[in-house]
Amino acid sequence: MSWWVPALIVFVIVLVIIIFGLIFTRNICAPNILITDDITASVEGQIAGLFDISDYGIRCVGEDGNIPKVEIEGTLKVVGCYIQTINASKDYNFTIIKIESLKGASTEEVKSWFITQEGDVINVRVPATSNKVANIIKLAPPKDISQTNIVIELEVKDNENGETELHEILLRLEKAKPRHFWDSC
Secondary structure, three states: OOOHHHHHHHHHHHHHHHHHHHHHHHHHHHHHHHHHHHHHHHHHHHHHOOOOOOOOEEEEOOOOOOOOEEEEOOOOEEEEEEEEOOOOOEEEEEEEEEEEEEEOOOHHHHHHHEOOOOOOEEEEEEOOOOEEEEEEEEEOOOOOOOOEEEEEEEEEEEOOOOOEEEEEEEEEEEEOOOOOHHHHO
């Protein structure tokens, strides 16, 4: 009968430690989750800023003359295009025509980083009078790369009328700056 008192005390202490651990973890990680949501909204706003209010069509990140810097941490990276329609829904086929390294790693090495390869066709449907950020190109470069500039040529075909457009995307891949362990929550 006397053994249950120490067991109850140990159980209460363990329960209190677990509760404090959950509260501590939530207080550290919750602000980082909110920051991530803010960054996502900001990026979508920047992509939307590629359009004038009356402009409809397709604009991709890295095709406006600015070369965006993509920090590499050894994780999957996505390059998107912003699509805006006017009266009717649209169905587009995106085809990667060319992937080429301009500076840094060789073209063959750069091509090996891409999950979406040359010749792959990505179909995107956009409802009428709306816009969409479509994740077209996926790549997973290694952590230890040197600065590499790449060019990607996309052919976009409007499946309704058969019209095609070429889009040239320029990206600069760089090694990510070191971060503290608490930035990864």
